[in-house]
Amino acid sequence: MGLLSLAIWMPIAFGVLLLALGRDEQARSVRWIALIGAVASFLVTLPLYDGFKLGTAAMQFVEKTSWIERFNVNYHLGVDGISLWFVLLTAFINVVVVIAGWEVITRRVNQYMGAFLILSGLMIGVFSALDGLLFYVFFEATLIPMYLIIGIWGGPNKIYAAFKFFLYTLLGSLLMLIALIFLYTKSGGSFDLATWYKLPLGGTTQTLLFFAFFAAFAVKVPMWPVHTWLPDVHVEAPTGGSAVLAAIMLKLGAYGFLRFSMPIAPDAAREWAWLMVALSLIAVIYVGLVALVQQDMKKLVAYSSVAHMGFVTLGFFIFNDLGVSGGLVQMIAHGFVSGAMFLSIGVLYDRVHSREIASYGGVVNTMPKFTAFALFFAMANCGLPATAGFVGEWMVILGAVKFNFWIGMAAASALIFGAAYTLWMFKRVYLGPVANDDVKSLTDINGREFLMLALLAVAVLYMGIYPKPFTDVMGTSVTELLKHVAMSKLN
Amino acid sequence: MIDKLSWIAVYPEIVLLVMACVILLVDLSVKSARRNVTYVLTLLTLALVAFLSALYADAGTTLYGFGNMVVSDPMGNWLKCFAAVAVMVTLVYGRPYAADRDMLRGGEMFTLSLFALLGMFTMISGNNFLIIYMGLELLTLSSYALVALRRDNAIATEAAMKYFVLGALASGFLLYGLSMMYGATGSLDVNDVARAIATGQIKHQVLVFGLVFVVAGLAFKLGVVPFHMWIPDVYQGAPTAITLMIGGAPKLAAFAIVIRLLVEGMLPLAIDWQQMLMVLAVGSLLVGNLAAIAQTNLKRMLAFSTISQMGFVLLGLMSGVINGNTMSSADAYGSSMFYVVTYVLTTLASFGVIMLLARDGFESEEIADFAGLNQRSPLYAAVMAICLFSLAGIPPMVGFYAKLSVLQALVASGQVFHLGLAVFAVMMSLVGAFYYLRVVKVMYFDEPTNAHVVSASTDVRVVLSVNGLLVLILGLVPGGLMSLCAHAIAQMMAP
Numbered sequence: 001m002g003l004l005s006l007a008i009w010m011p012i013a014f015g016v017l018l019l020a021l022g023r024d025e026q027a028r029s030v031r032w033i034a035l036i037g038a039v040a041s042f043l044v045t046l047p048l049y050d051g052f053k054l055g056t057a058a059m060q061f062v063e064k065t066s067w068i069e070r071f072n073v074n075y076h077l078g079v080d081g082i083s084l085w086f087v088l089l090t091a092f093i094n095v096v097v098v099i100a101g102w103e104v105i106t107r108r109v110n111q112y113m114g115a116f117l118i119l120s121g122l123m124i125g126v127f128s129a130l131d132g133l134l135f136y137v138f139f140e141a142t143l144i145p146m147y148l149i150i151g152i153w154g155g156p157n158k159i160y161a162a163f164k165f166f167l168y169t170l171l172g173s174l175l176m177l178i179a180l181i182f183l184y185t186k187s188g189g190s191f192d193l194a195t196w197y198k199l200p201l202g203g204t205t206q207t208l209l210f211f212a213f214f215a216a217f218a219v220k221v222p223m224w225p226v227h228t229w230l231p232d233v234h235v236e237a238p239t240g241g242s243a244v245l246a247a248i249m250l251k252l253g254a255y256g257f258l259r260f261s262m263p264i265a266p267d268a269a270r271e272w273a274w275l276m277v278a279l280s281l282i283a284v285i286y287v288g289l290v291a292l293v294q295q296d297m298k299k300l301v302a303y304s305s306v307a308h309m310g311f312v313t314l315g316f317f318i319f320n321d322l323g324v325s326g327g328l329v330q331m332i333a334h335g336f337v338s339g340a341m342f343l344s345i346g347v348l349y350d351r352v353h354s355r356e357i358a359s360y361g362g363v364v365n366t367m368p369k370f371t372a373f374a375l376f377f378a379m380a381n382c383g384l385p386a387t388a389g390f391v392g393e394w395m396v397i398l399g400a401v402k403f404n405f406w407i408g409m410a411a412a413s414a415l416i417f418g419a420a421y422t423l424w425m426f427k428r429v430y431l432g433p434v435a436n437d438d439v440k441s442l443t444d445i446n447g448r449e450f451l452m453l454a455l456l457a458v459a460v461l462y463m464g465i466y467p468k469p470f471t472d473v474m475g476t477s478v479t480e481l482l483k484h485v486a487m488s489k490l491n
Numbered sequence: 492m493i494d495k496l497s498w499i500a501v502y503p504e505i506v507l508l509v510m511a512c513v514i515l516l517v518d519l520s521v522k523s524a525r526r527n528v529t530y531v532l533t534l535l536t537l538a539l540v541a542f543l544s545a546l547y548a549d550a551g552t553t554l555y556g557f558g559n560m561v562v563s564d565p566m567g568n569w570l571k572c573f574a575a576v577a578v579m580v581t582l583v584y585g586r587p588y589a590a591d592r593d594m595l596r597g598g599e600m601f602t603l604s605l606f607a608l609l610g611m612f613t614m615i616s617g618n619n620f621l622i623i624y625m626g627l628e629l630l631t632l633s634s635y636a637l638v639a640l641r642r643d644n645a646i647a648t649e650a651a652m653k654y655f656v657l658g659a660l661a662s663g664f665l666l667y668g669l670s671m672m673y674g675a676t677g678s679l680d681v682n683d684v685a686r687a688i689a690t691g692q693i694k695h696q697v698l699v700f701g702l703v704f705v706v707a708g709l710a711f712k713l714g715v716v717p718f719h720m721w722i723p724d725v726y727q728g729a730p731t732a733i734t735l736m737i738g739g740a741p742k743l744a745a746f747a748i749v750i751r752l753l754v755e756g757m758l759p760l761a762i763d764w765q766q767m768l769m770v771l772a773v774g775s776l777l778v779g780n781l782a783a784i785a786q787t788n789l790k791r792m793l794a795f796s797t798i799s800q801m802g803f804v805l806l807g808l809m810s811g812v813i814n815g816n817t818m819s820s821a822d823a824y825g826s827s828m829f830y831v832v833t834y835v836l837t838t839l840a841s842f843g844v845i846m847l848l849a850r851d852g853f854e855s856e857e858i859a860d861f862a863g864l865n866q867r868s869p870l871y872a873a874v875m876a877i878c879l880f881s882l883a884g885i886p887p888m889v890g891f892y893a894k895l896s897v898l899q900a901l902v903a904s905g906q907v908f909h910l911g912l913a914v915f916a917v918m919m920s921l922v923g924a925f926y927y928l929r930v931v932k933v934m935y936f937d938e939p940t941n942a943h944v945v946s947a948s949t950d951v952r953v954v955l956s957v958n959g960l961l962v963l964i965l966g967l968v969p970g971g972l973m974s975l976c977a978h979a980i981a982q983m984m985a986p
Binding site: 019067070071108133136140141143147151152158159162166170171174178182185 | 866869885886896899903905914918920931935974
């Protein structure tokens with residue numbers, strides 16, 4: 001069994017074990033098994049980084065066996081510079097989420113932990129699948145655990161959120177399914193991604209394929225104007241669900257653009273780049289402004305996610321090295337930062353049971369340690385230099401300026417909105433005098449919460465100060481991808 | 492004419508017939524309330540027959556018997572094997588349910604089921620219009636009696652009446668169509684009819700006139716729009732065990748006669764019947780999915796869901812012949828066969844759970860009755876959820892691959908119109924996802940309204956768990972069953 005298979009199936013195996021064995025009476029052992037499973041699953045992904053060969057764009061750790069003979073589908077896994085970090089990120093966030101749900105979840109603990117472990121395995125599958133159908137199966141299967149997570153452990157309006165999440169994203173993926181089947185037929189019976197990359201396609205066909213993929217990935221990212229599901233879902237999802245959704249699930253969409261849309265339909269991608277850039281800029285600027293007026297902390301961070309993901313798609317569709325690498329770095333950074341932001345809100349919510357900004361004020365007086373973390377993550381969210389948030393945005397803006405000065409200018413000015421909504425929220429929640437009795441009676445974070453925030457803080461700081469390991473890994477693959485996209489596939 | 496080979500071709504049917512009669516007699520002396528002896532004997536018979544059919548199918552030979560009246564080919568034998576297993580599973584789930592409802596006073600449920608299965612076998616094996624019709628009548632007459640088995644229950648009796656009247660009408664349609672074909676071609680033999688049509692000497696109008704009636708009759712039996720009216724009422728009204736008996740295995744037989752009559756018998760008329768099937772498919776997808784949203788009764792909802800699922804089967808059947816080219820038809824019909832088989836598998840488990848929840852005369856068929864099932868019984872909630880996700884076509888459940896293969900058959904035709912149909916079909920399955928998810932929501936998100944712990948006897952628990960697990964496992968490794976269906980159809984299509 002290869003490393004990638006291990007990374008996918010180990011958390012799933014632990015998850016199934018938890019589902020089969022756990023009872024709420026044994027919640028303690030359930031939590032420990034979940035933690036052991038999550039940590040072990042993270043540890044098996046480390047050799048991937050260690051053994052990853054730099055300087056080649058070829059797929060590494062490839063595993064390939066026939067899966068469905070009738071349709072020539074292969075169980076084909078592999079990672080390159082684009083996907084490697086997401087495998088590690090997913091496994092890492094999974095550990096943090098298990099820690100985050102430790103005491104908070106008291107009902108059906110085994111199902112909660114099991115769902116997250118299974119979800120993590122499935123998402124690693126999405127990042128490492130090199131076969132179109134295998135990708136689709138993992139991509140869609142993630143909906144089931146997330147639907148249950150939102151619906152069972154979510155807030156008051158959880159049912160609405162769970163349905164909106166499921167149906168909204170399913171709508172997009174079903175159109176992608178037709179595109180995949182079409183490509184299968186067109187390529188003479190193959191679901192292999194590499195074959196599809198080489199397949200010459202006509203202009204109209206490429207456009208249709210591009211928009212079919214767009215339907216699936218733009219909803220997932222989410223791009224303006226199909227982002228409306230995200231705030232609703234974030235608000236209702238439990239803390240862990242929000243963290244995974246923001247940190248990993250949104251990346252599935254952005255990753256899809258790089259893995260499917262751009263290399264399979266390069267001509268259409270170039271033709272419609274203006275639209276993608278326009279939508280991204282709207283996301284960055286307009287959604288940034290929308291975030292400014294939010295009353296609900298989770299909603300605010302959700303809109304901020306949309307804006308940050310706007311940077312990612314902007315970076316992708318300006319077709320230069322800096323832009324695409326910057327987008328990827330931004331994706332990883334956002335994974336850490338947004339995860340941390342949602343977990344911070346979770347820390348407050350567990351104590352006060354309110355997400356309204358107005359319910360807080362002066363938290364720094366009662367929770368100084370926690371506020372230090374919150375300030376750090378807020379700064380990272382604004383893109384302060386020496387935090388992870390800075391690197392990606394900086395690269396994307398540089399790339400955008402190279403592409404077109406005014407686009408770069410617009411994107412750069414959007415950073416101000418980012419700083420505005422994040423810092424304004426910080427000021428209203430944490431600073432000032434103690435606002436009410438709820439805040440007065442707050443207790444500072446315990447060891448568990450400290451551990452979970454510290455893990456993320458270290459990652460954010462490390463990535464901000466020394467991003468080289470990240471950019472090194474993706475460099476060759478990104479160059480190769482751009483070279484491929486620059487070539488016309490029209491026949 | 493009747494040589495040794497003929498007997499070999501119908502060996503499973505003979506075993507079934509003899510055993511049905513033996514069980515009928517043995518049951519007279521059975522005293523126990525749950526009819527243990529009859530039950531065990533029936534299961535053994537079914538297992539034996541399923542095993543025999545699988546052996547035949549595995550051998551891969553095609554035998555004709557009784558002067559081409561019957562055929563034993565891999566497609567038929569696999570379908571027979573699956574049908575026997577489906578009836579077996581139905582009886583395992585249905586026995587406690589029936590015992591609670593005073594339906595086991597006599598052993599009729601078992602013997603009628605065996606005769607219904609014999610009817611299905613005859614339909615599947617039939618290579619002659621009359622044999623096929625005979626099998627169909629044996630199946631439906633047994634089914635009418637099964638539905639009316641709870642004769643003191645007004646709803647069940649009403650359902651039986653409806654089923655009988657509409658079923659008789661459908662049989663009439665089919666018989667009328669078949670007699671038209673006989674009049675036009677001068678033969679009742681499926682292969683002779685195909686040859687006669689292929690000559691092109693017969694007036695097209697007459698053939699199509701007969702064809703319309705044949706398709707209408709088949710559509711009644713499959714339960715597709717606009718011939719679907721009986722499905723919701725009968726599904727809801729019949730005792731759940733019998734609903735499963737009607738909605739499970741017979742779908743396999745109905746698929747078989749569609750293949751025998753339309754594909755084997757009238758392939759040269761494909762251009763005509765494909766259009767008819769297309770209209771039926773679009774109507775079924777539309778009506779089935781939209782009407783299912785409004786249902787509060789789970790059995791009725793699943794009835795409408797069946798209608799939409801059959802629409803998918805028809806989509807596969809209507810994309811076999813493109814511009815007179817039969818190159819990809821084996822793939823298309825193979826995908827439909829895969830769809831039907833997996834559909835039956837999923838239906839068995841979902842109705843199994845419904846029966847399990849019903850107890851002591853209390854029916855548990857409203858969707859609201861499933862509230863909080865996850866907290867009362869995580870295992871059965873999981874089985875039901877797997878089935879619902881499978882019916883909705885979400886991977887990694889097997890239902891996804893069924894939809895995938897049908898959509899592939901549609902797209903492979905390369906026609907823009909078919910591509911549009913594929914998009915329509917997936918949009919309709921999005922609508923479908925909504926009502927399936929609603930049941931999952933009730934089971935997982937809502938609080939239980941009663942604390943009743945679901946318990947089941949060992950046989951039911953084991954079979955139901957395996958059944959549910961199979962829906963998932965076949966989704967993880969769908970290759971085997973897919974190839975099996977494809978090969979069976981390819982062999983049937985081979986000249």
